[in-house]
Amino acid sequence: MNSQLNAAGEKREVRLIDVCLVAIAMLLPAAATAKQAGTCTAGATLRLSAPEANQGSLLLIEIKSTKPLAEVQGDWEGRSVPIWQEATSEKQRKGLLAVDLEKTPGEYELKVTGQTADGEIMSCSAMVTVKKGLFTTEKLQVEKQFVEPSPEQIKRANEERQKLRDIFDRVTPERLWEGNFRIPLDGVTTGSNFGKRRILNGNPGSPHTGMDFPAATGTPVRATQRGRVALAEELFFAGNTVVLDHGLGIYSFYGHLSEIDVKAGDALETGAVLGKVGATGRVTGPHLHWGLTVERARVNPLLLIKLLSSPSSEVTRKKPSRPVTD
Numbered sequence: 483m484n485s486q487l488n489a490a491g492e493k494r495e496v497r498l499i500d501v502c503l504v505a506i507a508m509l510l511p512a513a514a515t516a517k518q519a520g521t522c523t524a525g526a527t528l529r530l531s532a533p534e535a536n537q538g539s540l541l542l543i544e545i546k547s548t549k550p551l552a553e554v555q556g557d558w559e560g561r562s563v564p565i566w567q568e569a570t571s572e573k574q575r576k577g578l579l580a581v582d583l584e585k586t587p588g589e590y591e592l593k594v595t596g597q598t599a600d601g602e603i604m605s606c607s608a609m610v611t612v613k614k615g616l617f618t619t620e621k622l623q624v625e626k627q628f629v630e631p632s633p634e635q636i637k638r639a640n641e642e643r644q645k646l647r648d649i650f651d652r653v654t655p656e657r658l659w660e661g662n663f664r665i666p667l668d669g670v671t672t673g674s675n676f677g678k679r680r681i682l683n684g685n686p687g688s689p690h691t692g693m694d695f696p697a698a699t700g701t702p703v704r705a706t707q708r709g710r711v712a713l714a715e716e717l718f719f720a721g722n723t724v725v726l727d728h729g730l731g732i733y734s735f736y737g738h739l740s741e742i743d744v745k746a747g748d749a750l751e752t753g754a755v756l757g758k759v760g761a762t763g764r765v766t767g768p769h770l771h772w773g774l775t776v777e778r779a780r781v782n783p784l785l786l787i788k789l790l791s792s793p794s795s796e797v798t799r800k801k802p803s804r805p806v807t808d
């Protein structure tokens with residue numbers, strides 16, 4: 483479920499003209515003002531950027547203690563939660579709660595546990611309501627030959643999906659990023675299609691797992707933050723693809739590139755060119771497909787930029803000026 487690609491879903495995108503100008507930025511939550519959300523022991527507080535979360539969204543977690551903290555871990559439905567310390571604030575931690583875009587709506591418990599420097603056990607708990615995401619749905623009738631890959635192509639796509647799952651399952655324990663994340667294209671403020679559902683010839687497909695940014699072939703694609711290249715190769719659906727590992731279970735995905743300019747294992751700085759925009763794989767025109775996976779949850783990448791940036795540099799809500807294809 484975690485791969486950026488899905489044979490059942492992406493095969494339905496073959497050669498389709500996306501006629502929809504697409505509603506965008508549907509998932510942006512209220513401004514990231516942390517509210518008291520949990521109950522804690524040892525004089526600690528737990529705050530979340532919003533009391534509830536839509537499918538495909540992220541919440542910022544803030545933990546504050548009256549005493550220096552030695553270690554802190556988070557648990558959300560059996561998966562660890564990325565938690566880190568910024569600068570020298572030993573009494574504070576930040577974290578990210580990631581809600582997969584297909585997570586069943588309901589109430590879930592976030593648990594944070596740790597230890598203060600003097601050995602006192604600290605634990606926090608918060609109930610988080612997951613709500614259905616507001617994704618657009620598009621119904622299309624297309625010729626069968628355009629939506630059904632051959633058995634060999636399906637086999638290849640399934641192998642690649644498993645390879646991506648294995649990558650996203652690995653959690654690099656160090657935080658490799660520092661500071662704000664950025665959109666991978668210069669001069670672009672927003673994208674479209676995240677979470678969009680398609681119904682083709684009456685059959686519901688898998689949701690679209692990333693953001694699409696239409697751009698000219700050859701436009702430089704830049705690393706959203708510091709990270710290590712986890713994958714740099716051609717995939718059946720996503721074409722030339724790069725996956726960056728940012729540490730703590732956070733991965734960014736760049737698809738349909740015309741060329742790849744890095745190789746697996748490379749360490750990249752924020753803004754480093756990793757490839758060029760293209761139309762490789764199953765697409766209708768040149769664009770960048772940008773995805774974000776946090777502890778296997780597929781989330782809206784623009785939300786990470788919003789949550790980790792200062793209030794003055796929030797993501798602008800703006801409609802794209804031209805149609806988007808994918």
Ligand SMILES: [Zn+2]
Pocket residue numbers: 675690692693694770771772808
């Ligand atoms: Zn896409």
